[in-house]
Structure formats: structure tokens, C-alpha cells
Amino acid sequence: MISQTTLLIIALAPLLGSxxxxxxxxxxxxxxxxxxxxxxxxxxxxxxMQVLWQLLHGAPTFNHNLYxxxxxxxxxxxxxxxxxxxxxxxxxxxxxxxxxxHVYTIGYMAEDExxxxxxxxxxxxxxxxxxxxxxxxxxxxxxxxxxVGLVSYLLIGFWFTRPSAIFANYKAFLVNRVGDFGxxxxxxxxxxxxxxxxYAQVFAQGPALAQAHVEVFAGHPWAVPxxxxxxxxxxxxxxxxxxxxxxxxxxxxxxxxxxxALIHAATMVTAGIFMVARMSPLFELSRTALNFVLFIGATxxxxxxxxxxxxxxxxxxxxxxxxxxxxxxxxxLGCSAYSVAVYHLMTHAFFKALLFLAAGSxxxxxxxxxDMRKMGGLRKYMPITYLTSLVGTxxxxxxxxxxxFYSKDSIIDAAKVAAEHGGGIQHYxxxxxxxxxxxxxxxxxRLLYMTFHGEERFRQTHAEHGHxxxxxxxxxxxxxxxxxxxxxxxxxxxxILLAIPSxxxxxxTIGPMLFGGFFDGAIAVDAxxxxxxxTLAEEYHGPLAMALHGFVSLPxxxxxxxxxxxxxxxxLHPALAPKLKQTFAVPARILEEKYGFDRLWIxxxxxxxxxxxxxxxxxxxxxxxxxxxxxxxxxxxxGAAGVLRRLQSGYLYHYAxxxxxxxxxxxxxxxxxxx
Numbered sequence: 001m002i003s004q005t006t007l008l009i010i011a012l013a014p015l016l017g018s019x020x021x022x023x024x025x026x027x028x029x030x031x032x033x034x035x036x037x038x039x040x041x042x043x044x045x046x047x048x049m050q051v052l053w054q055l056l057h058g059a060p061t062f063n064h065n066l067y068x069x070x071x072x073x074x075x076x077x078x079x080x081x082x083x084x085x086x087x088x089x090x091x092x093x094x095x096x097x098x099x100x101x102h103v104y105t106i107g108y109m110a111e112d113e114x115x116x117x118x119x120x121x122x123x124x125x126x127x128x129x130x131x132x133x134x135x136x137x138x139x140x141x142x143x144x145x146x147x148v149g150l151v152s153y154l155l156i157g158f159w160f161t162r163p164s165a166i167f168a169n170y171k172a173f174l175v176n177r178v179g180d181f182g183x184x185x186x187x188x189x190x191x192x193x194x195x196x197x198x199y200a201q202v203f204a205q206g207p208a209l210a211q212a213h214v215e216v217f218a219g220h221p222w223a224v225p226x227x228x229x230x231x232x233x234x235x236x237x238x239x240x241x242x243x244x245x246x247x248x249x250x251x252x253x254x255x256x257x258x259x260x261a262l263i264h265a266a267t268m269v270t271a272g273i274f275m276v277a278r279m280s281p282l283f284e285l286s287r288t289a290l291n292f293v294l295f296i297g298a299t300x301x302x303x304x305x306x307x308x309x310x311x312x313x314x315x316x317x318x319x320x321x322x323x324x325x326x327x328x329x330x331x332x333l334g335c336s337a338y339s340v341a342v343y344h345l346m347t348h349a350f351f352k353a354l355l356f357l358a359a360g361s362x363x364x365x366x367x368x369x370x371d372m373r374k375m376g377g378l379r380k381y382m383p384i385t386y387l388t389s390l391v392g393t394x395x396x397x398x399x400x401x402x403x404x405f406y407s408k409d410s411i412i413d414a415a416k417v418a419a420e421h422g423g424g425i426q427h428y429x430x431x432x433x434x435x436x437x438x439x440x441x442x443x444x445x446r447l448l449y450m451t452f453h454g455e456e457r458f459r460q461t462h463a464e465h466g467h468x469x470x471x472x473x474x475x476x477x478x479x480x481x482x483x484x485x486x487x488x489x490x491x492x493x494x495x496i497l498l499a500i501p502s503x504x505x506x507x508x509t510i511g512p513m514l515f516g517g518f519f520d521g522a523i524a525v526d527a528x529x530x531x532x533x534x535t536l537a538e539e540y541h542g543p544l545a546m547a548l549h550g551f552v553s554l555p556x557x558x559x560x561x562x563x564x565x566x567x568x569x570x571x572l573h574p575a576l577a578p579k580l581k582q583t584f585a586v587p588a589r590i591l592e593e594k595y596g597f598d599r600l601w602i603x604x605x606x607x608x609x610x611x612x613x614x615x616x617x618x619x620x621x622x623x624x625x626x627x628x629x630x631x632x633x634x635x636x637x638x639g640a641a642g643v644l645r646r647l648q649s650g651y652l653y654h655y656a657x658x659x660x661x662x663x664x665x666x667x668x669x670x671x672x673x674x675x
Contacts, residue, residue: 025116179238236272257360294334301327441562
């Protein structure tokens with residue numbers, strides 16, 4: 001039996017650490033601040049593992065309300081927890097990655113003035129994410145959803161003296177508001193037609209919802225589940241950075257590297273994936289909504305991955321990789337393979353957090369240089385960082401026996417099954433994820449070779465130093481050549497601890513999580529109409545057989561082609577890269593411009609809004625309100641007063657003359673008035 005007290009401690013321990021570090025950081029000092037926050041997250045992580053262990057050994061699902069927020073007529077809202085296998089797995093992933101990021105931060109932010117503030121923020125984020133995944137109702141889900149967005153805003157703009165960081169956090173905040181507008185409409189729809197904010201009660205209304213229709217546009221009825229699910233998924237598009245609401249995530253690399261690992265690889269951006277999986281009883285009612293999810297995910301998986309092929313900032317390559325992998329998860333959702341999406345979420349959390357933290361270790365070793373063109377040959381200077389980066393890369397590209405292989409190949413197989421039973425969108429999705437394998441392999445090994453292999457390009461001064469990941473870097477102003485060094489143990493230990501599950505977590509978990517009923521009761525699939533998971537189960541013969549078969553499968557050889565091309569260009573013939581860029585200047589420019597999405601949002605939507613605002617300001621505020629209503633009224637009164645002042649001359653004969661004129665006018669009116 002899962003204890004309510006245990007769940008409260010899991011959720012509130014990080015919050016307590018955040019409050020202590022945030023309000024009493026000066027009194028606690030640096031050591032005290034990181035001690036209380038790490039202790040809180042460690043306690044939460046340990047208890048989360050205990051809860052998962054209890055569920056695996058027969059404990060029933062915990063679904064209880066703890067506090068009533070309001071109870072009005074037939075509507076009520078509560079604070080409550082729903083802890084099943086899906087929630088428990090997310091709790092362990094969130095707290096484990098967060099714990100390692102906390103430890104890593106001790107080394108990475110050692111010289112930063114905002115040390116205690118940073119620990120307060122990341123601990124607050126952990127609390128917010130736990131509230132999101134543990135909620136049993138839409139109101140609490142929305143609270144956690146907005147809370148992680150707020151903390152993300154604070155962390156992206158953590159170095160608030162840098163204009164680029166401020167622009168990035170504004171961008172993230174505003175783009176997510178676009179998605180959240182759809183999200184809250186979806187929640188409103190669930191409340192209106194489902195009659196409750198509680199998950200279980202809304203899901204129980206599924207048969208009735210499936211028969212309900214609404215005219216969004218006159219004469220065009222929509223199925224209610226389609227409307228609710230598409231609105232909810234628009235929220236996921238913002239939070240999980242799906243095209244076209246993906247533009248905020250690469251810019252969020254302006255925040256410190258631990259944030260990139262914690263928020264933008266392992267936890268926050270996967271909130272949308274978790275939400276859709278949790279809402280699977282609703283999504284299964286709408287083939288249209290699932291097709292929409294599938295199309296958006298496939299587009300994101302392939303086309304954002306292409307952008308990563310031309311990036312030179314080490315963190316931005318990993319950021320575009322994150323976008324692409326989120327697209328893979330979304331494709332699995334669109335195929336009704338929710339368990340595969342969540343499984344890839346788990347494996348991806350480990351190896352992508354590893355790659356981000358390894359990138360941060362490189363940045364530390366290179367004295368906060370992030371341009372891969374100024375690196376090279378770091379393998380002998382940073383052996384631990386190199387080996388862990390290699391592990392993360394092999395997991396990311398889907399090398400058999402690594403964790404990423406089991407989850408990524410399962411997504412491709414699910415897309416293949418969907419294509420065999422579906423239409424054009426399903427075939428489009430399958431080819432996108434298949435070609436995405438080549439793209440992922442190419443940019444992953446390109447990063448590895450440019451950073452750790454080849455000539456040592458860093459033995460030049462920093463006279464032309466580019467972008468930095470640190471606000472207070474004394475090495476960024478031409479003070480001499482860079483001397484790389486391995487990072488301290490508080491940085492390398494989390495790398496090693498993340499590399500272990502990146503290698504081994506896939507083997508023991510794929511059977512139970514995908515085909516052993518691990519998510520029974522948490523995820524609903526209409527197998528009759530969506531056969532992907534049933535087909536995968538028939539073809540699964542154990543993790544060893546799957547891995548061995550992986551060596552002769554099409555995705556492996558496509559990944560090998562990407563590896564071979566990257567090896568030929570960036571390891572064997574590095575002088576070829578700039579020549580190829582000149583040859584393919586037009587597509588390279590399109591990718592560097594990110595297909596124009598930034599211009600569309602900044603110069604298009606935001607720019608149009610600003611221009612409309614200026615028009616109303618000039619024509620409405622300045623011309624009408626200020627010019628006519630305020631200044632015009634003032635000028636009229638001033639002019640009228642000036643005229644009246646002239647009439648008040650103070651001379652008696654002027655007043656007598658005015659009286660005579662008045663009497664003449666009065667007599668004229670009286671004499672002309674009819675009897």
C-alpha cells in the first residue's frame with residue numbers, strides 16, 4: 001500500500017529545499033544551499049524508487065484527493081495524486097536526472113554569483129514537474145504545466161544581464177503561451193462535456209463523448225473528442241517543442257548547461273508526451289486527432305533534425321537533436337503506441353541528459369568556448385567526457401544493445417505497422433522517422449569528430465571569441481590560448497552515472513514496459529483499430545533476439561550510412577566540409593535560417609502585432625485620445641477661456657454696451673415670437 005505521507009514528502013521535499021535556498025541562501029551560504037536542495041531531491045528520488053518498487057510488487061494504484069479547492073454546484077476541483085506505473089516511472093526519471101544535475105551544478109556554477117538562486121530555481125522546477133506528473137485532475141495538471149513554464153522562463157534568463165538570454169526567455173514564455181491557450185481550451189472542453197476536472201470521471205464519459213458533436217464553424221460539425229484532443233495537443237506542441245511552436249527550444253540554450261539537461265532534454269519538454277499518454281482514453285476516440293499528432297511529430301522528427309547538421313554551437317546541435325527525438329516520441333503517440341513513446345521518453349532522458357552534461361563538461365574544459373570549429377583533439381585531454389559522450393552518441397543513434405536502440409527501433413516499427421494499415425499520413429510518418437535515422441547519425445558523429453578528434457584547433461587566442469555559456473568568463477577577451485582540462489569529479493561523476501543506464505536500461509525494461517502489461521490501467525489502446533502494439537508484441541522474441549536482428553535491419557544500415565558519411569567528411573577529410581557547404585550553399589542557407597520560422601514568428605506574427613500596436617498608438621492613442629480627447633479638450637477650454645477673458649475688460653461702458661445689445665436681441669426675439 002502506497003502511503004499518502006510518502007507521496008507528500010516526494011512532492012514537497014524539493015519545494016522545501018527551494019524555499020530554504022531561495023529565502024535564506026545568504027545565511028546558509030553556498031554549501032548550505034546546495035546541501036538542502038540536493039538532500040530534498042535525493043529524498044524525493046529515493047522515495048520515488050520505493051513507490052515504483054511497491055507498484056511492481058502488487059501495490060494498488062493510488063488515486064485520492066487530498067484537499068478540496070472549490071466545490072460549486074456540480075463542479076469541484078481538488079489537489080490529489082494519481083500514482084500508477086506511468087506516474088511512478090516519470091517520478092523516478094524526473095528525480096534521478098534532477099539529482100544528478102544538482103550534483104553537476106556544484107562544479108559547473110562554482111564561480112557564478114547566482115549560485116544559491118540557481119539551486120533554488122532547479123529545486124523549484126523539480127517540485128513543479130512532480131506536481132504535473134502526479135496530478136489526478138486537470139486543474140492540478142494545469143498548475144504544474146504553468147509552473148514548469150514559469151521556472152523555465154526564470155532559468156533561461158538566469159544570466160539576466162545578457163540581452164540574448166532575456167530575448168530567449170521572452171521567446172520561450174510567449175511561444176508557450178500560444179500553446180497554452182489551446183491547452184486551456186482543451187481542459188475547458190473536458191470540463192464542459194465531461195462534467196468534471198477529474199481524469200477518471202472524464203475518461204468514464206468516453207462513450208458519451210464519442211457520440212457528441214459541436215459546430216466549431218457553422219455547418220461543419222466536429223466530434224467532441226477531436227476538438228478536445230487537438231486543443232490539448234496544441235499545448236503539448238508548445239511544451240514539447242513541436243513544429244511550428246518549436247522555435248523557443250534552441251534559443252533556450254542561452255541558459256546554463258545544467259538547465260539544458262534538466263529542462264530541455266529530460267523532463268519539461270517531455271511533459272507534453274506524458275500528457276498525451278495520460279490522455280490516451282480520449283485520444284483513442286479520435287482518429288483525426290491522432291493523424292494530426294502523427295503529422296506534426298513526423299515533420300518535427302525529420303526536418304528539425306536536418307537543422308542540426310549545419311549547427312556549430314555544441315549545445316545547439318544537441319538541442320536540435322532533442323527536437324528531433326521529441327518528434328519521434330510524438331510519432332509513436334500518433335500510432336497509438338503510447339507505451340513506446342513513454343519508453344523512449346525514459347531512455348532518451350538518460351542519454352540526452354548525458355550528452356548535454358558532456359557538452360557542458362567540454363565547455364568547462366574549453367574555458368566556456370562553445371564553437372566546435374574551435375575545438376578538436378579533446379579526446380586525450382578529457383578522456384572521461386569523451387567516453388561518456390561516445391556512449392551517449394551510440395545510444396542516440398540506436399546502436400543495438402544500447403538503450404536508445406530498443407526504444408527508437410520500436411518507434412520505427414510502430415510507424416511501419418501504421419503505414420501498412422493506414423494512408424498517406426502514415427506513410428509520410430514512416431519515411432520521416434526512417435530518414436531521420438540517417439540525419440541523427442550524421443550530426444551525432446559530426447559533433448563527436450569536430451569536438452574530440454582531428455587537429456587541435458583551440459591553440460589560437462580568443463581574440464575572435466564567439467558565443468559563451470557563462471556570464472563571467474575572464475577567458476573570453478583574448479587573454480591567451482586555451483588549455484583544455486578534464487572537469488572536476490562533481491561534473492564527471494554524473495556523466496558516468498548517466499552513461500550506465502544509457503547502456504543497460506533498455507535490455508531489462510523493454511519486455512515488461514512494452515509487452516508485459518506494465519502500463520495496463522494507465523494507458524488505453526483500441527487494439528482493433530490501432531494494431532501497432534499488438535503487431536510489435538507478435539514480432540518480439542526477447543531483447544537479445546531484437547538486438548541481433550537489429551544488425552540486419554534497415555534502420556541500422558541507414559544509421560551506418562550516416563556514420564560513414566560523417567566519418568569520411570569530418571574525420572578523414574575535414575577540409576572537404578567547407579567545400580561541400582559552398583557546393584550546397586542554398587540548402588545550407590535554408591537550414592541555417594531554420595526554414596524561416598524565426599522570421600515568421602519574430603518579424604511575422606510578433607512584428608505584425610507590433611506594427612498594429614504602433615498603428616493604434618499613433619492613430620488611436622496619439623491622434624484621437626491624446627490629440628482630440630485630451631489635448632483637444634484642453635485647447636478648446638483654453639481658447640474659450642481666452643475669449644471670455646477678453647469680455648471681462650473691467651470697463652463700465654463695455655458692460656453697459658453689452659447689456660444694451662442683450663436687450664435689443666431679447667426684444668427682437670419677443671417681437672418675432674408668434675402670438
